[in-house]
Amino acid sequence: MSQPRRTSRRRAWAVLTLPALLCVLAACSAGSAASGGGADAAPPAQEAPPTPSGPPGTLFDNFHYSGADDPALADHGWEIRTGGGGPGIKDTWSADGAGFPSDTTAQGGRVLRLRSTTDGTEQGTRQVEVQTTGKNFFTGTFAARVHFGDEPTSGRDGDHVVQTFFPISPADSSENYSELDFEYLPNGGWGSVGPQLDNVSWYKADPPDRVHSTLKRRLAGWHTLMITAMDGKVTYSLDGEKLFTSSGKYVPREKMDIHFSNWFxxxxxxxxxxxxxxxxxxxxxxxxxxVSPADVQKTVDGFYSAGTDYVNTVPKA
Known part of the structure; x- marks a missing residue:
């Protein structure tokens, strides 16, 4: 069963690199010269932000990015965690583990890869998490196609690793804390013996107050994970198979971010x-x-057929 997930979730804020800073200064200097630099000079014209396209109230991303430093990643509302805190081995979050390689087994041929490494010491451990920054996801349908690993890509097997997809409140201390988890533990953990997929709906993080179910099944490979939070209940499904439903107080009570993580x-x-x-x-x-699993896949297939890599028409928080 899943344990309390967060002790601290400090975010890492982007900083300008020196080349980017010089470009900004050069642009400001050029703009000042063009306007004469006087106090009464008219401000430069501002371009209107692009109008979102696609179906209303929809997020879709197939992670066609060139790398962790691709500006489009942040522009599309994603960040790679580099701050401190838990869960797992505290203060070991690193951007090094996030990549966007080609993959012939994936629809469209590209993936977000979350690579975590350890040598069994805190100093030699790096965990990875990628999350949205919008804090604007609440009720509706959440879905992702995820490839779980039952064995390490390299090295000895046996680690208690947790492979996850989940929406969650930005702050653990929030009065209306909300979290909905898919957690795959190929080798178990917290005293359990894997493999297992935990589905967990939270009401409070501290002290822990949640309900859950556990599917004892080996799940190496690609799977479509879905969470439907509507009409006072939350339903979890795997490849179209309903696994667990929570209701009552174990439903979202405030807007959340979407996270993917891989941790020990x-x-x-x-x-x-x-x-x-x-x-x-x-x-x-x-x-x-x-949205039904079949209609989710039909919509996703439509985006791929149209060459659409990203859509976000979800209202902002």
Missing amino acids: IDLPFTGGPRTWDVKVNWVYHKVDEA
């Missing part, structure tokens, strides 16, 4: 370096609608 519960042995990979093909959200 503990460090059970040293035994040399090992690498664990999770891959995400695409993510989808539809505001305030319960």
Whole structure:
């Protein structure tokens, strides 16, 4: 069963690199010269922000980015966690583990890869998490195509690794804290023996107050994960198979971010370096609608057919 997930979720804020800063200064200097630099000079014309395209109330992203430093990643509302805190091995979050490689097994041929590594020591551990920054996801349908790993990509097996997809409140201390989890534990953890997929709906993080179900099944490979939060209940499904439903107080009460992460519960042995990979093909959200698994895939297929890599018409928080 899932344990309390967060002790601290400090975000890392972007900073300008020196070349980018010089470009900004050069642009400002050029603008000042063109206007004469006087106090009465008219301000430069501002371009109107692009109008979102696509179906209303929809997020879709198939992670066609050139790398973790691709400006489009931040422009599209994603960040790679580099701050401190938990869960897992605290203060080991690193942007090094996020990549966007080609993958012939993925729809469209590209993925978000979450690569976590450890040698069994805190100093030799790097965990990875990629999350949205909009804080504007509440009720409706959440879906993602995720590739779970039952074994490490390299090194000795046996780590208690957690491979996840979940929307969550920005702050653990929030009065209306909300979190809806898919957590795959190929080797179990917290005293359990894997493989297992935990579905967890939270009411409070501290002290923990949640309900859950556990599917004891080996899940290596690609799967479509869906969470439907509508009409006072939350339903979790895997490849169209309903797994668990929560209701009552165990439903979203405030807007959330969407996260993908790959982290270690503990460090059970040293035994040399090992690498664990999770891959995400695409993510989808539809505001305030319960979309069937077949219709989710039909919509995703339509985006791929049209050459659409990204849509976000979800109302801002």
